[in-house]
Amino acid sequence: MSTKRRVGIIFGGKSAEHEVSLQSAKNIVDAIDPEKYNVTLLGIDKDGKWHINDQSHYLLNEENPKLIQLNKSNEHVAIVPGETNQQLINASGEVSLEQLDVIFPIVHGTLGEDGSLQGMLRLANIPYVGTNVLGSALCMDKDIAKRLLKDAGINVAKSITVKRREKEALNFQNIKEKIGLPFFIKPANQGSSVGVSKVNTEQEFKQGMEDAFTYDHKVLLEENIDGRELECSVLGNDDPVASLPGEILPQGDFYSYETKYIDESGALLEAPANLADDEIKNIKETAVHAFKALECEGMARVDFFMQKDGTLVLNEINTLPGFTKISMYPKLWEISGIPYSELIDRLIELAIDRHEQDAQLKSSID
Incomplete structure (x- = not known):
């Protein structure tokens, strides 16, 4: 009998970041340990339909970020909230899928990291990687996030x-x-x-x-904040820890979508950043403080500007950061001593641990 965990990877989605999600999914699939996990791929197309994908051909043009596409299948997925052993069914044949132990959602942007997907997975009673419903929604809305960060004593841009x-x-x-x-x-x-x-x-x-x-x-x-662009990765639930920070050195006017995900030469990524020990300490502590202030869990990437006088200004917190070839979240953990495959292990364990804690909560009055 197999002791491997059954992991579902949800990717794609209806957001403007669909193609980024496909790149992230590819890198997670390539890095996840096949000796530890059986992977089920669940691709969401741009119309919002869920596809059961085969690992051998789930992407088209996978090596070209400008042309990458989801290879749609003829097998679709439906969710059955409230079930314990049949949360996901093959909607094409009304056959239950093998029960999944955990979901790794890597759907960036709207309907993926704004709490919508997280809420659905919670209703379906499936453990999932990353921040909970509240933290996801708070971090996605830059306006609300800024208000809470200011209340927590963290500098943000006007x-x-x-x-x-x-x-x-x-x-x-x-x-x-x-x-x-x-x-x-x-x-x-x-x-x-x-x-x-x-x-x-x-x-x-x-x-x-x-x-x-x-x-x-x-x-x-x-x-506009005139300063160095610094990023820090955070990992954990109740006791989160921060990675060494890295620095973005854009070669264009600013760190645009094209620079982040399409043009590998559009920005230089310096990891770790060239900083003094006290500056590193300040960034790591502020990143964890912000992570807690916005009710994050599992993982987040915290982005800063550092002004010439050393003042930190928090730009944003991303609760489902990219996992592409040039993404900072996994890179920063790698230089901090956690290789890609081990990072995936830890994220999955954090998801299962949180789910087990939630299961201990009472849902009825005696």
Whole structure:
């Protein structure tokens, strides 16, 4: 009888980060130890349909980030909430799938790291890797995250939050006076720099607002922080620990989507970053503090700017960071002494441990 854990990897999704998720899934599949795990691949296409994929041909153009695609199958998945042994069924034949011990969701962006997928997996009573529903939702919304981080005493950039109904009343000159030039326009609930633009002129402002509102109903106008771009990986549940920090050295105007995931020469990644011991200590402690303040669990990547005087400004927390070839989250753990395959082991164990703790909670009144 096999003692391997049965791991489901969910990837793809309806978000603008679909292709990034495919790259992340490929790297996890390549790194996961086949002696320890039996893997079931569950790919979500851009229409939201779930596919049961064969590991030998689940991706098309897998070596080209610009052309990578999900290879759709003829077998689809449905969720059965409340069941203990038949949470997932093959919707094409109404046959139960082999019960999974844990899910590794690597669906970046909307409906993947905003708490939606996490809530569904909790309803289905399946352990899952990563932050819980609340922490996922908090970190995904940059506006809400900033408010909570400020309340926790953590520095964040000055910003203005704009809802769709408010955008016509905006005055470029007033914004310029409040947060200066240049400034950034960001959809509040997107990651990977999707929909982000840097603004120096009123025309760029108008175009940037149009672009950002195609991705979200809420947008942030955020001051430009002149400083080094530093990232730190955090791992754990009740007692999280932080990796050595790394530094992003963009070769373009800013660390864009193209730079992060398409152009491997678009940015230099210095890992570990060239920092003094006290600076490393400050970054690691602040990363863990922010992780706890936003109710994170499992994993997160915490992104900072360090100004010339050494002041740290927290940019954002990503609860489902990329696992692509050039992603910082696994790279930083590797230089901190945890190789890729062991990192996957730890994330899975954290997921199962949390699920077992949740199972001890009472759900009825005696």
